[in-house]
Amino acid sequence: MNPPVHIELLPLGRTLEAIPGTPLSDLLFAQGVEFPCGGRGRCKGCRVRVLRGELPVTPEDERLLSAAERAAGWRLSCRARADADLTLELAQWEAAILSDDTRVEFAPRDGLGVAVDLGTTTLVAQLLDLRTGNVLAVRTALNAQAQQGADIMSRIEFALTGDGQARLQGLIRDQIGSLIGELMTSAPAGQSLQDVVVVGNTAMHHLFCGVPVAPLAHHPFEPNDDGLKVFTAAELGWAAAGVAQIHFLPCLGGFVGSDILAGIIATGMHEREQPTVLVDLGTNGEIVVGNRDRLLCASTAAGPAFEGARISMGMRAATGAISAVTLRDGRLACQVLGGGEPRGVCGSGLVDAVACGLDLEWVKPSGRLANGASLPLLAPVQLIQWDIRELQLAKGAIAAGIRLLIERWGVRPADLARVYLAGAFGNYISRASARRIGLIDFPSEQVEPAGNTALRGAKRALFGLPEPGAEFAELRRCTEHLSLKDDPQFQEVYVEEMGFPAGA
Numbered sequence: 179m180n181p182p183v184h185i186e187l188l189p190l191g192r193t194l195e196a197i198p199g200t201p202l203s204d205l206l207f208a209q210g211v212e213f214p215c216g217g218r219g220r221c222k223g224c225r226v227r228v229l230r231g232e233l234p235v236t237p238e239d240e241r242l243l244s245a246a247e248r249a250a251g252w253r254l255s256c257r258a259r260a261d262a263d264l265t266l267e268l269a270q271w272e273a274a275i276l277s278d279d280t281r282v283e284f285a286p287r288d289g290l291g292v293a294v295d296l297g298t299t300t301l302v303a304q305l306l307d308l309r310t311g312n313v314l315a316v317r318t319a320l321n322a323q324a325q326q327g328a329d330i331m332s333r334i335e336f337a338l339t340g341d342g343q344a345r346l347q348g349l350i351r352d353q354i355g356s357l358i359g360e361l362m363t364s365a366p367a368g369q370s371l372q373d374v375v376v377v378g379n380t381a382m383h384h385l386f387c388g389v390p391v392a393p394l395a396h397h398p399f400e401p402n403d404d405g406l407k408v409f410t411a412a413e414l415g416w417a418a419a420g421v422a423q424i425h426f427l428p429c430l431g432g433f434v435g436s437d438i439l440a441g442i443i444a445t446g447m448h449e450r451e452q453p454t455v456l457v458d459l460g461t462n463g464e465i466v467v468g469n470r471d472r473l474l475c476a477s478t479a480a481g482p483a484f485e486g487a488r489i490s491m492g493m494r495a496a497t498g499a500i501s502a503v504t505l506r507d508g509r510l511a512c513q514v515l516g517g518g519e520p521r522g523v524c525g526s527g528l529v530d531a532v533a534c535g536l537d538l539e540w541v542k543p544s545g546r547l548a549n550g551a552s553l554p555l556l557a558p559v560q561l562i563q564w565d566i567r568e569l570q571l572a573k574g575a576i577a578a579g580i581r582l583l584i585e586r587w588g589v590r591p592a593d594l595a596r597v598y599l600a601g602a603f604g605n606y607i608s609r610a611s612a613r614r615i616g617l618i619d620f621p622s623e624q625v626e627p628a629g630n631t632a633l634r635g636a637k638r639a640l641f642g643l644p645e646p647g648a649e650f651a652e653l654r655r656c657t658e659h660l661s662l663k664d665d666p667q668f669q670e671v672y673v674e675e676m677g678f679p680a681g682a
């Protein structure tokens with residue numbers, strides 16, 4: 179008998195063992211993947227991207243997938259078999275990647291532009307007609323670097339070993355180049371790509387631009403060279419981008435990248451008199467407080483709990499994830515993405531579950547589970563003591579960062595006009611639950627989900643004059659970076675904020 183093959187599924191990090199020749203649909207169905215047309219090769223809803231290994235192109239792939247998609251490794255999983263070891267990314271798991279449909283203010287220009295939000299976990303790229311401001315096509319993907327670590331610190335560690343940095347650079351440049359190739363299949367005839375604007379956190383900036391990441395690995399975690407970087411498409415080997423220039427916008431300092439700079443521009447907080455707060459809740463919580471006179475920013479290492487990682491039954495917001503939990507007649511009511519059997523819990527479900535657990539007194543304000551064992555959600559999914567502690571570490575870091583930044587800026591929480599929550603998690607999290615666990619301790623009416631502000635800001639930069647990103651460079655000069663790690667009060671406030679608020 180032939181030895182088994184191994185199929186690794188990203189970003190779950192789960193590896194399945196299978197008899198060679200097993201239909202992929204059998205393996206993936208058991209993981210909660212849906213086959214919208216029943217596996218008949220008619221809908222392309224089941225497509226997977228091959229990150230490692232080979233899947234031959236089938237006639238159905240030829241019919242349903244564009245040449246650029248096939249070249250980028252996309253295949254229909256319902257028509258494929260597991261004949262050899264593979265690493266796969268599933269399109270269905272991209273459903274929760276937040277794009278942006280908001281129209282931005284713009285001054286018309288000739289040609290086409292691409293805005294890219296390069297996240298640690300996900301990528302979103304939009305093709306725009308620079309004359310009309312219309313979005314012509316959108317592509318999303320999981321960051322291919324995730325093969326080498328889910329969070330920023332593990333990527334940096336990988337970059338510091340052997341040729342790690344060059345490999346991560348190659349992965350992300352190739353991936354964005356392929357996405358642009360796919361986008362350009364939707365370009366109107368005769369129109370060429372003028373500019374590409376990329377925003378991302380400081381680590382993504384360094385890994386894309388080829389700036390050594392060593393300074394990000396140790397105290398004071400300050401980058402040496404985080405300014406605006408401009409490349410030609412030829413330098414990056416992006417044939418589909420023609421003569422376009424690629425602009426990676428400048429960072430703000432520490433782990434506060436151009437994604438946050440883009441968020442400031444997208445929310446307009448730098449133009450208002452009354453101070454506002456912008457919070458990007460991710461592996462690294464990034465926070466900005468300020469108004470048109472002064473902006474203060476900081477980052478705080480929240481860890482990956484909000485993305486479902488390091489949680490015993492945690493997962494990304496994908497099919498089978500418990501994404502919302504409410505109380506109904508003293509019992510927990512769980513909502514499962516895709517409506518089938520639950521496979522785990524994602525960040526928004528985790529926050530809801532603990533908020534409900536606090537109301538039921540199943541979770542104590544100290545974080546201890548009242549029964550000392552578990553918080554059952556919907557069988558077989560449950561939270562254990564470790565999970566509650568992970569959430570406390572993450573929420574303590576964010577809440578302490580917000581509290582200190584507001585204090586340092588010199589505004590009372592009640593005097594803030596708005597608290598904007600950026601990014602996918604900020605969009606899906608329940609504001610009431612976030613307040614109940616003390617993560618975002620503001621009244622719901624003060625808090626506003628702001629969507630993908632990074633992408634919106636990148637789009638606005640595409641229209642910037644005299645150069646894409648000129649507004650960013652100017653704003654960067656007026657924004658002060660506060661290193662929370664060096665703040666003498668941070669540790670004390672962090673420990674205080676790790677507890678949950680007592681009930682009403």
Ligand code: FES
Nearest residue numbers: 215219221222256
């Ligand atoms: S399930 Fe429809 S093409 Fe595969």
